[in-house]
Structures are given as C-alpha cells and as structure tokens.
Amino acid sequence: METLGRVWNRLSIRRPTIATPEPVEEEDDMTPEKTREVFQMFNGTPTRRKSESAHHHRAILNQMENHQPRNSTQSPKRQPRISESSMDIPGSSLRRNSTETHVFANRAHLHSDINVPACSSEDDRISTIRRNSLFVKRGSVTMEPIKKVDLEEVYTVNKQLGTGRFGYIKLAEHKQSKHRIAIKFFPRPQTKQTDFVREYNYSFFLSPHQNIIDTYEGMFQSSDDTAYFFVQEFCPRASLREAVEATNQAGIGEANTKKVFAAVLSAIEFMHDENLVHRNLKAENILIFDANDYSKVKVTDFGLTRKVDTTVKYLEYVNNYHAAELCDTVVNEKLVVNKSTDIWALGIIFFYCMKGKFPWQKASIMCKPYWEWEQWLKRKNPALPKKFNPFSEKALKLFKKSLTPRFKDRWSAKDMRKCLAKEKLLKSVKKPDEDYYVMIDTSTKSRPSAASTSNGENQEGAAGGAPATGERKQKSTLQQWISTTLTAMAEISEQVVSARDD
Numbered sequence: 001m002e003t004l005g006r007v008w009n010r011l012s013i014r015r016p017t018i019a020t021p022e023p024v025e026e027e028d029d030m031t032p033e034k035t036r037e038v039f040q041m042f043n044g045t046p047t048r049r050k051s052e053s054a055h056h057h058r059a060i061l062n063q064m065e066n067h068q069p070r071n072s073t074q075s076p077k078r079q080p081r082i083s084e085s086s087m088d089i090p091g092s093s094l095r096r097n098s099t100e101t102h103v104f105a106n107r108a109h110l111h112s113d114i115n116v117p118a119c120s121s122e123d124d125r126i127s128t129i130r131r132n133s134l135f136v137k138r139g140s141v142t143m144e145p146i147k148k149v150d151l152e153e154v155y156t157v158n159k160q161l162g163t164g165r166f167g168y169i170k171l172a173e174h175k176q177s178k179h180r181i182a183i184k185f186f187p188r189p190q191t192k193q194t195d196f197v198r199e200y201n202y203s204f205f206l207s208p209h210q211n212i213i214d215t216y217e218g219m220f221q222s223s224d225d226t227a228y229f230f231v232q233e234f235c236p237r238a239s240l241r242e243a244v245e246a247t248n249q250a251g252i253g254e255a256n257t258k259k260v261f262a263a264v265l266s267a268i269e270f271m272h273d274e275n276l277v278h279r280n281l282k283a284e285n286i287l288i289f290d291a292n293d294y295s296k297v298k299v300t301d302f303g304l305t306r307k308v309d310t311t312v313k314y315l316e317y318v319n320n321y322h323a324a325e326l327c328d329t330v331v332n333e334k335l336v337v338n339k340s341t342d343i344w345a346l347g348i349i350f351f352y353c354m355k356g357k358f359p360w361q362k363a364s365i366m367c368k369p370y371w372e373w374e375q376w377l378k379r380k381n382p383a384l385p386k387k388f389n390p391f392s393e394k395a396l397k398l399f400k401k402s403l404t405p406r407f408k409d410r411w412s413a414k415d416m417r418k419c420l421a422k423e424k425l426l427k428s429v430k431k432p433d434e435d436y437y438v439m440i441d442t443s444t445k446s447r448p449s450a451a452s453t454s455n456g457e458n459q460e461g462a463a464g465g466a467p468a469t470g471e472r473k474q475k476s477t478l479q480q481w482i483s484t485t486l487t488a489m490a491e492i493s494e495q496v497v498s499a500r501d502d
C-alpha cells in the first residue's frame with residue numbers, strides 16, 4: 001500500500017508535519033495556544049504558491065478531460081474511490097474531503113462528471129496530487145471558523161442512528177440536494193471545543209481512504225448553541241456489531257471475516273503509517289454498507305485517535321476490546337499511545353467475527369476466561385482454552401501475536417493483513433461417519449449422499465456390502481476417537497514448536 005508519506009516523497013512535495021506534541025487529554029477549555037496546537041496537527045509549509053497551485057489545478061483538469069480507458073492490469077487496490085454521494089451535493093454547502101470534490105469545486109457544471117472513475121495510473125497520480133494539495137492547503141490554514149447553522153433551515157433531521165459516550169449521530173436529509181447524510185452532534189457545554197476540533201480534523205484528514213468514513217468539510221455549531229456538529233456520509237446498513245449479533249452467536253464465517261479484515265486492516269495500516277492510533281476499535285465503529293457480501297466496509301469514530309507517543313490520561317472505562325495493559329491501569333494514570341493497542345482490539349474483533357461472542361469480558365487475570373488464555377500463552381497450563389479449539393494453527397498464531405500482554409511482541413497491522421489474507425483460519429472438520437461410509441459402504445441404498453467422492457466414485461469396491469449396525473457404530477466410535485487423538489496431538493506439537501521458537 002502506498003502511504004501518503006511515500007506519495008509526498010515521490011511528488012517532492014514537502015510533507016506537512018504531524019509532529020507537534022499533543023497535550024495530555026482532558027484539558028481545560030480552548031485557549032488561543034491550544035487552538036493553534038490542534039490546527040498544527042496538520043501543520044506544514046505550503047510548497048506551492050497560490051498561483052502555482054491554480055496552474056496545477058488547471059493542468060489536472062485538462063488531464064482529467066483527456067483521460068485514457070482504465071488499464072485492466074491495474075491493481076484494484078490503487079483504484080481511486082468512486083464517489084456516490086459527493087456528486088450531487090453542492091460544493092459550497094457540503095464539501096467532502098474526497099479527491100473529487102476539490103478539483104471540481106469551481107466547476108459546478110461538471111458535477112455530473114464526478115462519478116466517473118479515474119481511468120489510468122496517470123489519473124491515479126492526479127488523484128493523489130489532488131489529495132495532497134488539500135493537505136498542503138490545510139497546513140496553511142490557521143483557524144477554520146466553526147460556523148453557526150440553523151439546522152432546520154439546512155437539514156431535515158430524522159432518527160437517531162447511534163449514541164456514544166461523547167455524542168450522538170442522527171440521520172438527516174440535506175434539504176437542497178435531498179441527500180441523506182449522518183450528522184455527528186457533540187452536546188455543549190459538555191464537549192470541549194478542542195476535542196470537537198480534533199475529532200473533526202482527524203475524521204476529515206483520514207477520509208480519503210476508501211475504508212474510512214467520509215467526512216464533509218466544515219465544523220458547525222447549532223444556532224441555539226446546544227451542540228457542535230459535523231457531517232458524514234450515511235451508512236444505510238449496520239455496524240459490524242449488529243451484523244454479528246444477527247447471526248445468533250454463530251459468527252459471520254471465515255470468508256466474511258476475511259473481507260471485513262481486508263478493509264479494516266487497510267484503514268488501520270494507513271493510519272499507523274501516518275503514526276496515528278485509532279484507540280477505539282470495536283465492532284460498533286466498523287460500518288457495513290451492504291447487506292449481503294461485506295464488500296464495502298469502513299472504519300469510523302476518530303474521537304480517541306492520537307499520534308503515537310502522545311501522553312494521555314486513562315479514563316475510567318473498560319470494554320471487551322481493551323488490551324491487558326489498559327485493564328491494569330488506574331484512573332488518571334498517564335499512558336503513552338502505542339499502535340499495539342489497536343492490534344489487541346483487532347485480535348478481539350477477529351475472535352468476535354468468527355465465534356459471534358467475545359473471548360472474555362475484561363483482559364484481567366480476575367476474569368477467568370482471560371486468565372485461562374494467559375496461562376496457556378505463558379505455558380503454565382498446556383490445555384488450550386476450549387473456545388480456541390476450532391481455530392487453525394495460523395489463526396492461533398494471530399491470537400498469540402495480538403492478544404499477548406507483552407505489547408512489544410504484538411504484530412503490526414501489515415503482519416495481520418498478510419496472515420488473514422493467506423491462511424486458513426479454521427481447522428478442517430472431519431465428519432467421521434461420512435468417512436466411514438466412503439470407506440466401507442459401496443452399494444447400500446441407505447447410504448447418505450455424501451458417501452460418494454467428488455468424482456462420483458466410491459473409495460473401495462463392493463467387497464462386503466453394508467456391515468451390521470453394531471459393527472458400524474463400533475467403527476464410527478473408533479474413528480471419532482482417532483480424530484480427537486489426532487487433534488490433541490496437533491495441539492501438543494504446536495505448543496512444542498512455539499516453545500522451541502521462543
């Protein structure tokens with residue numbers, strides 16, 4: 001995956017630094033210095049003068065008009081995102097941080113072209129230039145005003161889509177464009193302006209990624225001063241939490257889990273490459289846009305996102321996704337933000353997708369299921385907790401490298417992505433009865449249909465016909481016993497191998 005950093009280098013554009021140290025969380029209200037600090041999260045020296053930039057944009061528009069058909073060999077990963085929602089929304093009222101909107105912002109008559117996908121690697125390059133020019137531009141902005149908006153004038157606000165600790169999300173219709181959007185509200189005076197501005201900036205900054213929710217440009221405040229808000233694309237389906245809950249603790253299956261993780265890990269790898277940690281990864285913050293095939297999945301909620309190495313205060317709140325080091329922390333203890341927190345949460349989400357439930361309530365030795373896992377991990381108990389039995393060796397390795405209390409041993413998002421893309425995650429389950437029939441039963445009509453092999457032939461000839469029921473039962477039990485023994489042996493050898501590796 002090409003990171004923004006690499007793109008910046010390739011294009012010889014000086015990259016906006018994201019290195020300004022952030023204050024410890026839970027500060028007082030905004031002072032002018034703090035306001036500057038938040039905006040300096042994206043600060044950098046603009047390398048293009050205004051006139052150069054105008055010339056550059058004209059060049060892009062010219063190239064866009066002459067684009068070639070898409071090269072079929074081009075990797076789908078590098079395909080710029082096709083906008084479904086931005087095209088109809090007038091740029092002045094709702095501009096999203098997508099690559100398309102900005103380049104066309106001055107060409108209202110061409111808005112119908114926005115949905116045309118970029119068609120060549122040249123277009124792909126153009127798209128990244130557009131995206132970067134946006135960041136360079138943002139680096140030069142000192143303070144974007146929070147505009148007062150009469151909500152009822154601009155939007156028809158409908159039902160509540162969700163609530164969180166910091167605010168609530170409502171479905172709304174943008175009156176002018178008739179577009180459905182989601183508005184994220186932050187009640188005042190409970191919400192500090194710094195927190196609102198930070199969340200908006202991270203959401204907006206990250207939204208060009210195809211697996212991150214789109215945030216439209218603009219920070220707003222309701223005209224009655226009761227809330228800050230910003231606007232996002234609306235997810236018409238559900239969060240991953242709802243999708244998993246709908247399976248009645250069966251999980252969404254290996255194939256769908258792989259699809260979800262390909263998207264989520266792409267987003268998290270992108271964030272980690274930018275030295276940002278999400279810090280609030282959970283099934284509720286993964287949005288599924290299509291009902292059936294998990295082909296459009298996006299990460300949302302950047303309220304706790306911070307740069308790596310930022311010092312934050314631990315809040316009194318533990319959830320299923322919290323890593324062991326967080327569960328051991330006392331309120332107001334200071335912590336240093338680390339990417340490994342996200343990796344732990346991803347390990348939990350992986351288990352949750354596959355099994356339809358969480359491995360434990362809290363990653364603390366006071367919680368028995370977690371204690372059992374830790375005992376196995378530390379080889380103090382050779383018995384793998386039963387709930388992990390269905391997983392393949394590679395999937396177990398993924399758990400060992402994400403749900404380990406030794407946070408330095410945790411994998412990177414890239415390691416996780418590779419493992420999930422390539423490996424089988426569940427042990428292949430043998431059905432002893434079927435094997436038994438395949439082996440011995442050739443002619444009996446009572447044979448189940450699965451008794452035939454894939455090419456329609458039976459494994460052994462018509463030597464003896466169907467055996468007596470008692471004999472069948474005996475052989476079936478024997479086969480089950482062999483299967484269980486083999487599984488146990490595989491687990492033991494896996495433990496011996498990992499002991500040797502360490």
Ligand SMILES: Nc1ncnc2c1ncn2[C@@H]1O[C@H](COP(=O)(O)OP(=O)(O)OP(=O)(O)O)[C@@H](O)[C@H]1O
Nearest residue numbers: 161162163164165166167182233234235239284301
């Ligand atoms: N764009 C959207 N479209 C549809 N539903 C959404 C959208 N964004 C969020 N939601 C729903 O609203 C819920 C809460 O949103 P979000 O996580 O952003 O709020 P929060 O206050 O930051 O929550 P948290 O307590 O996790 O920090 C989500 O779990 C999701 O179900």
